[in-house]
Amino acid sequence: MWRLWAGAAAAVLGACSSLPPPGEAPRLDLPPTWRVEPGWREAAPADAADKGRWWQRFNDPTLDALIERALANSQSIAAANARLAQARALVDVNAAALWPQLSLSTRVARQRTSANRPLSNYASPNFSTVQNDYLASLGVSYEVDLGGRVASNLEGARASAEQSAADLANVRLLVTTDLASAYVNLRALDIEQAALQRSIALQRRALDFISTRHELGAVSGLEVAQQQALLDSTLTQVDVLYRQRTLFKHVIATLTGSAAPAFEIAPEVREIEPPAIPLGVPSDVLERRPDVAAAERAMAVANAQIGVARAAFFPTVTLGPSIGVDSRTLGSLLDAPSLLWSLGVGLTQPLFDAGRLRANADATRAAYEASVANYRRIVLVAMQEVEDGIVGVAALGRAQAQARTARASAARVLDMATARYEGGASTYLDVITAQQSLLAADRQAAQLRGQQLLASVFLVKALGGDWQQPVATASR
Incomplete structure (x- = not known):
């Protein structure tokens, strides 16, 4: 009988030794530097770069207060905190099996x-x-723990807890960047609404002026009708912008844990300056990004499950x-x-299980390979997002500067067209065209400012959060 047991054990252990070992972290060929746009220079942030209060770099007290409310009241963050507490408790559960x-x-x-x-005995009734x-x-x-099952379970639980901690950091980053994106969109609409109101006031003054001249018989009714049509067209944009602003206001309310109907944020025309963001080599960026860390820890969890599957053969x-x-x-x-x-x-x-243990080992290996592929995908997406952010911030900065020049040119054209019309050198159509051009330039400048701020928030998100004071600072 003992020979039978010995032979069976030898066969099982031989099958176990043919299993592939737990996987190792994959290597990725990363470029040494980012493709930096003209006007930028590269910085080298420290490995322990701060990932904290990046939003304070926008120097907006209202944004600071809203993000503090979101960090305190966000249900997404509360759920991530609970998952982290659960994962840490499971570490203690698995560690107890060592004793x-x-x-x-x-x-x-x-x-x-x-x-x-x-x-029990026929002689004893x-x-x-x-x-x-x-x-x-x-x-x-x-x-x-002959096959390492307990140790593998504990290793997987620890990696899962580290993944939950990275997920919490990622949720905090997503909540803060989503709120900042909604806020800068809202402020850009405030600027656009202010430009629209200035244009409406200008067009109404022009309508009063041309109506007075029409009453005096100096101009035809066509010019009055043209100015009225322009004013009516401009007024239709008021409610469109109001609706857009309301949507962003509701997003902010939800992210801060407030009921949308009861939440209010006053309009404010405020020029928010995007912060100067240092750019490091890819390894520095990947160390800061919590989603990359979470994907790497997910690989470690899958790797530990390979060890659990191997231990089942022992x-x-x-x-x-x-x-x-x-x-x-x-x-x-x-x-x-x-x-x-x-x-x-x-x-x-186990002596015979119809291939169940082998199939389970193959399944854990396949799950590990899937986690490796997901890790590689997240790393490549992270690099793409940083590169996109660099190009976007630089390009939109140049476009915004050009928009300011275009706005000044449109204002001069309106002054010239008005003077020529009052002097009888041109028709009123030239004044209307100049008014439309000035409004378009104003709105374009506001929209580009909003897009530039959004690109800055996107780049902060791509970089994984805040950074400490760099040695060299990127200049716009």
């Missing part, structure tokens, strides 16, 4: 035995008895000694004859 488990059991019973129970039973027993159970060995006392009377419970004990070793070795 012997002690259990104390007691029993106090009064029982009657059956006179018709099966005989059974009798019915009524007696007490007092039992106290201390048991010990310990699993010998025998399970459990030590289970126990000691106690048992007596029919309470007074003799602690007497020497009442002592009972046992020493035992349990061994369980």
Whole structure:
């Protein structure tokens, strides 16, 4: 019999040795530097760069207060915190398996035995008895981690807790960047609304002027109708911008944990300057991004599951000694004859499972390969987002500067067209065209400012959050 057991164990262990080892972290060929746009220079932030209050670099007290409310009240962050607490508790659960488990059991019973129970000895007939039973027993159970199952489970739990911590950091980053994006969109609409109101006031003054001239017979009714049509067209944009602003206001309300109907944020024309963001090599950026860290920890979790699957091929060995006392009377419970004990070793070795263990090992290997592919994808997306952010911030900065020039040119054209019309050198259509051009330039400048701020927030998100004061600072 022992030869049969030895042969079976050798066959199983031989099959286990042919399993692939747990995977190693994949390597990616990363470029040494980013493709920096003209007007930027590269910085080298420290490895322990601060990932905290990046929003304070926009120097907007309202934004600071809103983000503080979001960090305190966001249900997404609360859920991520709970998942982290759960993952850390599971680490303690798995760590407890490394230690012997002690259990104390007691029993106090009064029982009657059956006179018709099966005989234990044909020479000794059974009798019915009524007696007490007092039992106290201390048991010990310990699993010998022969195949590394317990250690692999603990390793996976620790990696899962680290992944949950990275997920929490990523949720905080997403909540703050989403709120900042909604806020800069809202402020850009405030600027655009202010430009629209200036244009409406200008067009109304022009309508009053041309109506007065029409009453004096100096101009035809066509020019009055043209100015009225322009004013009516401009007024239709008021409610369109109001709707857009309301949507962003509701987004901010939800992110800060407030009910949308009761939330208000006053309009304010405020020029927010995007911060100068240092650019580091890809390895620096990847160290700051919590989603990359979470994907790497997910790989570690999948890798640990390979170890658990491999351990299933090994025998399970459990030590289970126990000691106690048992007596029919309470007074003799602690007497020497009442002592009972046992020493035992349990061994369980799978012999035939129709390929279940092998299939499970293949499944864990496939899950690990999937986590590797996901990690590579997230790293490549991270690099793409940083490169997109660099190009976007630089290009929109130049476009915004050009928009200011275009706005000044449109204002000069309107002054010239008005002067020429009043002097009788041109038609009123030239004035209307100049008014439309000035409004378009004003709105374009506001929109480009909003897009530039959005690109800055996007780049902060791509970089993984805040940074400490760099050695060299990127200039716009």
